[in-house]
Amino acid sequence: MLSYTLRRLFYGVLILLGVNLATFFLFFTVNTPDDMARLNIGGKRVTQELIEKWKTERGYDKPLYWNEKKDGADRLTETIFWERSVSLFTLNFGRADAESGGDLGHEVATRMWVSVQLALPIFLLQVIASTSFALLLVMFRHTKLDLWGVVLCVLMLSISSLFYIIVGQYLFSRVLKLVPISGFAQGLDLVRFLILPVMLSALARLGTEARLYRAMFLEEIGKDYVRTARAKGLSEYVVLFRHVLRNAMIPIITSMGGYLPYVFMGSLVFESFFGIPGLGAYVIEAIGKQDFAIVRTMVFVGSLLYIATYILIDIAYSWVDPRVRLA
Numbered sequence: 205m206l207s208y209t210l211r212r213l214f215y216g217v218l219i220l221l222g223v224n225l226a227t228f229f230l231f232f233t234v235n236t237p238d239d240m241a242r243l244n245i246g247g248k249r250v251t252q253e254l255i256e257k258w259k260t261e262r263g264y265d266k267p268l269y270w271n272e273k274k275d276g277a278d279r280l281t282e283t284i285f286w287e288r289s290v291s292l293f294t295l296n297f298g299r300a301d302a303e304s305g306g307d308l309g310h311e312v313a314t315r316m317w318v319s320v321q322l323a324l325p326i327f328l329l330q331v332i333a334s335t336s337f338a339l340l341l342v343m344f345r346h347t348k349l350d351l352w353g354v355v356l357c358v359l360m361l362s363i364s365s366l367f368y369i370i371v372g373q374y375l376f377s378r379v380l381k382l383v384p385i386s387g388f389a390q391g392l393d394l395v396r397f398l399i400l401p402v403m404l405s406a407l408a409r410l411g412t413e414a415r416l417y418r419a420m421f422l423e424e425i426g427k428d429y430v431r432t433a434r435a436k437g438l439s440e441y442v443v444l445f446r447h448v449l450r451n452a453m454i455p456i457i458t459s460m461g462g463y464l465p466y467v468f469m470g471s472l473v474f475e476s477f478f479g480i481p482g483l484g485a486y487v488i489e490a491i492g493k494q495d496f497a498i499v500r501t502m503v504f505v506g507s508l509l510y511i512a513t514y515i516l517i518d519i520a521y522s523w524v525d526p527r528v529r530l531a
Contacts, residue, residue: 212518216511220293223507228289231496237264237284243494244301262301262497263287288497292504300490301497308501311486318388319482322398322475323466329406330413331460337410338417339444342425354418360411365404369477372404386479401478405471416459420452427451453524461517465509 231240241255241264259265264284271282280286288298297308341353377385383400424430425448433443475484483502490498 209515209519212515216515219511220504220507224289224292224504227500227503228285231500232268232284232288235496240264240301240494240496262299288500292501297501298497301495302493308497312483312501312505315481315483315486318480319471319475319484321394322401322480322482323471325398325402326405326471327460327463327466329402330409330463333406334410334413334417335449335456337414338421339449341414341418342421342448343440343444345422345425354415357411357415357418360407361415362411363408365408365473366477368404368408369474372400373477376400386477388480397478397480401474401480405474413459417452417456420455421448424448424452450524454521457517457520457524461513464513465506 237259238255241258242250245254245258256265266282266284266287269283269285271279274282291298295309297312299307300311337353341350344350373385376382377400384397387397388394389397421444425444429451430443430447433447434440438446471482472484472488474480475482476488479485483505486498487502489495490502
C-alpha cells in the first residue's frame, strides 16, 4: 500500500503542476499584468503611471518567466512565475490584488474553517439521509412506496437549489420567523444561522443521491451472495444492512468523495445567499472585483483538495472491501 500511495502522490504532484501552469498561462499570457491593473484600478482615466504603480505594489512589474537583469538563480526567482505560481506549492499565497485585500494565507485559513462549519454537517446529514431513504425504497421495492419515492426523487432533483433557498428563506425566516434569513455568528449562536442552509442543502441533494444509491442497492440485491444469505434464513433487514449496504459502499464512497472538497472549499451558492463568510463567498467576491490573485489561489487549493481526496478514497476502498488490494 505504501508504494501505491507514494506513486499516487507523485502523479498528484504532476497533475497539480499541470493545473498550476495552465492557470498561470491563462491569467498572465491571455490577460497581461497591464490588463489586470486596468480592471482593478477601474475608472475612465487610467494613466500608465497608475498602472505602473499598481504593478510595482503587487510585484507584477517583473518579467513573466526569466529576468535578464538579474544574475544566477535570481533570474528565475525574481519573476512573476516564481512568486505567483511556484510559491503556491509552499502554501505562500501572497496578497490579494484589491486595494483592501490582505494576506491570502490568513484569509484562506480563516474562511476555510467557516466553510467547514457549514459543509461538514451538510455532508454528514446528506449521506445518512440519502442512504437511509434509498434503503427504505429498496426494502419496499415493487410497492407504491417505492414508486412514489422514486417519483419524489426525480421531482426533487429536477428543482434548482435556488428554489429551495428562496422558498426556505421566505417560509422559515419571513413567515414563521424561526431562524435568521442570513448572517453568521460565533459560539452557540452559530447554530441559529446554520440550521436553515444545512437543511436546505441536504434537501436539495437528497433526490439525486437517494436515486443513485437506490440503483446501486438494487444492482447488489440481485447477486448470488444475497440469494445465499436469504437461503440461510437471514431476515431482509440483516441482508440489506449487513450485506447489500457493505458491498455497495465502494460506489457510494466514490460519490461521497466528489463532495468532500466542498467541505473545505465551501458552497458558492449557499454561502452567498445566506451571507456566510466562507471560501465560496470569497470566490464570488473575488470574481466580482476581478481579483485574479484570489481566483488563482482558490484554483490551486481546490486542485490540491481533489487530489488528496481521491487518494484517501483509494485507501478507503481497501478498508471497506478486503478484496481490494492497492498495487
